[in-house]
Amino acid sequence: MNLMHENLARAHMTARLGEAQKLRQGHQLARAHRLTRKAEQAAQQARFALARAL
Secondary structure, eight states: OHHHHHHHHHHHHHHHHHHHHHHHHHHHHHHHHHHHHHHHHHHHHHHHHHHHHO
16 A cells, blocks of 8 residues: 555656656746847847948
């Protein structure tokens, strides 16, 4: 009986760890998208500044 409870707890913990990992991956992906957008905006501003300087 105790072994069954341990297995159930282990399965539950594994599922929670999997959920946490997916959430973390989602956050990392969202952060990467934000950083990419910021880099694109900075490049665009640099192009505008260069065009104004010429």
